Amino acid sequence: MRKQNNTRVLELLKYLYLRTDEEHPATIADMLDFLKRKGIYAVRQTVYGDLQDLIAAGIDVVVIKSTQNQYFIGARMFEYPELKMLTDAVASSKVISADKTNELIQKLCRLTSESEAEKLQHLAAISSRIKPHNEKVYYIIDGIQNAILESHQIQFQYYEYTPNKERILKHNGYFYKMDPYALEWKNDHYYLIGYSHKHHGMAHFRVDRLAGVEILESTYVPHPDFDVADYTNKMIDMFAAGRTVLVELLCENQFMKTIVDYYGEAIPTHPYDNDHFVAQIEVNPSGTFYGWVFKFMGSIKIISPKECVEEMTQIAGKFL
Numbered sequence: 001m002r003k004q005n006n007t008r009v010l011e012l013l014k015y016l017y018l019r020t021d022e023e024h025p026a027t028i029a030d031m032l033d034f035l036k037r038k039g040i041y042a043v044r045q046t047v048y049g050d051l052q053d054l055i056a057a058g059i060d061v062v063v064i065k066s067t068q069n070q071y072f073i074g075a076r077m078f079e080y081p082e083l084k085m086l087t088d089a090v091a092s093s094k095v096i097s098a099d100k101t102n103e104l105i106q107k108l109c110r111l112t113s114e115s116e117a118e119k120l121q122h123l124a125a126i127s128s129r130i131k132p133h134n135e136k137v138y139y140i141i142d143g144i145q146n147a148i149l150e151s152h153q154i155q156f157q158y159y160e161y162t163p164n165k166e167r168i169l170k171h172n173g174y175f176y177k178m179d180p181y182a183l184e185w186k187n188d189h190y191y192l193i194g195y196s197h198k199h200h201g202m203a204h205f206r207v208d209r210l211a212g213v214e215i216l217e218s219t220y221v222p223h224p225d226f227d228v229a230d231y232t233n234k235m236i237d238m239f240a241a242g243r244t245v246l247v248e249l250l251c252e253n254q255f256m257k258t259i260v261d262y263y264g265e266a267i268p269t270h271p272y273d274n275d276h277f278v279a280q281i282e283v284n285p286s287g288t289f290y291g292w293v294f295k296f297m298g299s300i301k302i303i304s305p306k307e308c309v310e311e312m313t314q315i316a317g318k319f320l
Helices: 002-019 028-037 044-056 080-092 098-109 114-123 137-150 228-233 253-263 287-294 306-317
Strands: 061-064 070-073 152-161 167-169 176-186 189-196 201-206 210-219 245-252 269-271 276-283 300-304
Touching (some): 002 028, 002 044, 002 070, 028 044, 080 098, 080 114, 098 114, 137 152, 137 176, 137 189, 176 228, 245 306, 253 276, 287 300, 300 306
Antiparallel strands (some): 176 189, 269 276
């Protein structure tokens, strides 16, 4: 009898969790019908008692008082807006393959009711989204994260594309050796950041372009003064060169929100005139950075240092 009672309560909880939400409450009659289809005998008073036990156990079963009381699960581990953000992030990720994306979304959908899960799946459709073909990325990230936590060195190969969109390994399959410091999300991609023994300094690599990743037995001691956030904030693009300079940008006032979006509220700024302000940023002066400035069509200009102004002018001349 006790086993039957436990089974009934568990099935009832499963029903409430999957079938009910604020827009889809259930009556005692609905629950009795569900249990009957499961081959479980119960009466109204029994189900009512089970509901009280669930509430006493801390389950947020909300009761809508009426001639026929209605019940639904209230607070969940994740609310619908939170799950919506998570599914959108997974669906739009350029790191996670289409198959793995569908698998993760299915798991997220099991954290809410079936009706809300159906909405999530519809809104997170990925048919037209750019997705990688490297199915191993998910597991590469897991392996690298373990290496970081345990301070193990890693080695890997890196590939690029030919004009025919064929993937080839760089430097004839050369194995890069690295002390991995962090995995960072930047520009819709995961990047591995760490000390590169080939470059004799800090470097970064796109995780979805790694191949032959191997966790080594050898360990390393991370440099205590290295700041990952500072490293990534200096990058307009993670493929930029390995040097940074202090650049002053003359910006129209309307682009303050753009500067804050890219560099944060702590970035030094000061008024220039009634229509402009100056922002000081430390960046890698790469072609990607100059391209970023170009897209504002003169509303954001480089005014120092002189070397960057001249380089920007030279690049602009190539388009004439």
